[in-house]
Structure formats: structure tokens, C-alpha cells
Amino acid sequence: MNNLLIYLPLLVQLNEKEKKAIGIIAIILLGILLLLGLIARLLLSIKDRKGREIDNYMYDLVSYKIITTPFQFRSYVFKRETKKLYLNNRWALRVFILMAIALIIYVSTFLSGDWNTIWKILDDLFLEIEWPTTKMFGLTIISDWPFIKTPPVIYLTLNGYVTYVAFIISLWCGLNLIGTCFSFSAKIDRSNKVSSKAFGKNLDNMGGNNRGFQ
């Protein structure tokens, strides 16, 4: 309460520049929250759609009473999706392993084991930006749009090509792995939620013609 009383006169004495800065920061924060919110909604809808893929094969298995308990339901989905996880990931991981072996052989043979060359080429690929800051209410906050401190540098040499190819392959493998893991987690999550409902008696779904687990 005492701190608030100290800072209250400062709030009243804001000049135009500071008011503008606060307004801009609020708008940027709101924009960032909206963007993140849209990304979250997109990810949740993809998760829901991926999760419902288990209905395609589990519905018949449950209808024909081949799977009869929630435990069997969950363990079957886990087993089947683990196999699918392997089948979806295997080529990306095989290519990554081959690329890593080739890169290790290249660096050991042509660069005498000097990995710093590779890291420098990769580091120079990304631009370096700097955010101008200002002090306000004892805090250091961003005051303006960022400027480019160091632009990206592209190396058109053999070392450069090797590094960029390795980087692209690693990026593709990483994104593929994240995608398949996300899909796997969505299906396991849905199987956990639906396994007990699939065998429970629910009068809400009586008389309907709906396929899939509610």
C-alpha cells in the first residue's frame, strides 16, 4: 500500500511519450496473446481430429466384442499406435542417422575434427537483432522496434553446402518427430478418455445413429 502511494504521483505525471509507450506495449501484448490463442485453438482442433482416428478401427472391435474391457481398449490402442509411431518415424530417423554418420566422417576427414567451422557457419545463417530498451518505473522495457545488428551470412563453399544440407535434414527430421509424437499423444489421450465411456451404459446415446464414441 505504501509502494502504491509512492508510485501514484508518477502515474499522474506521465508525459505523452510514456503514455504512447504504454499503449504500444499493451497493444503488442494483446496481439501476442491473440496470436498464441489462435495457435492454441488450431493445435487443439488438430489434436481432436487426430484423436478421433482411433474410432475408425476401435468401433468395430468394440461392436463385435473382440475388445471387452477398458484396459484391453487402452493397451490395444497403445500397442497399435506405438507400431504406427515407428512406421511413421523410421525413414526420417534413418535419413538422420545416415546424415549424422556422413557429417562425422566429413568433419573428421576434411576438417580434421574441427566442429567450430560447422557451428560458425550455422550461427552466421541466422540474423542478430537488438531491441532498444528504456527504463520505466525502475524496469528495463522495450521502447521501439528491433533493428538488425548482424545480417545473415551465406557461405557458398563446400563446408557451407554440407552444413546447410545437414541443417535442413535435421529440421525435417525434428519436425516429423514432433508431428508424429503429437499425433501419438492425442490418440493415447483420447483412448484414456473414451475407454470407460465405450463400455459404460449411457441413455443419452440411445436411439441415435451415430458412429464413434461420444
Place this chain on the structure above:
Amino acid sequence: MTALLKTVGYGFLIIILSPFVVLGLAIFAVYAIIVYLFLEISSLLLFFTGKSFKNDDMETIKLKEIMKKEEIYRQNMMSQPINTVPQYGNNFPPQNNNYYPPQGTNNNYQQQQNQENLNQSSLFDETKKDGDNNE
């Protein structure tokens, strides 16, 4: 307005939950790599024994057998001649019972039944009017 606030709320949620989501995905990624290493070696061994991961599992095989039997049953029902299926029309349910016991049981009853049928009008008689009772 509600949708906008909901979206902003999701934004807050993703900021708070993102470390846990990243941790969860990292755990699944490690599991995926372990599964890959294990199943890659298994698939190489299975390859030399002539088997494959792409083969159906036991539950899918059972399901396919059941569905095949169901299909055969359905086809048998569809391919049966029409005369063997009673055409009741407006005379359903039929008033007389054309039950024939299996061969070799009570010959007297069968003969009696046959006599009754000769005396009664047939269900397939086209000259019969609708609404007439079958006795």
C-alpha cells in the same frame, strides 16, 4: 467479444502450460527414439525370418474373420430363391401353421398335415381377395 476473450484466454493458457507441453513432447520424442531403435533391430530379425510388422495383429484377424462370415451369411440370405420366403402381404400373420417337422419324426403327423394343406386355400393363391381370413 466472447470468442475474442476466449482466444486471449487460450493465449494465457499456452504461455502457462507451454513448458509442460514441451516436456511432454520431449518425453514422447525420447520414447519414439527408443521404440525406433528397438523395433528397427526387431524388424531386421523379422525380415530374415520372412515376417513383417505390417502384418495384421490378432484382433484385426479375428475381426476380419467375423466380418467375412457375416458377409457370407448375408450373401446366402440374398441368394435364396423367392418361393422359400413366404409373401404374406396383407395376410400377415398367417392363421394356419405350415410347420413341417424334420424328416423321420412322427410320420402320421406329417401325413395329417399334408391332408390339411390340400383342403385349405393356399397363401399363394392370386385369386384370393385381400382381407380374407385363412383358416
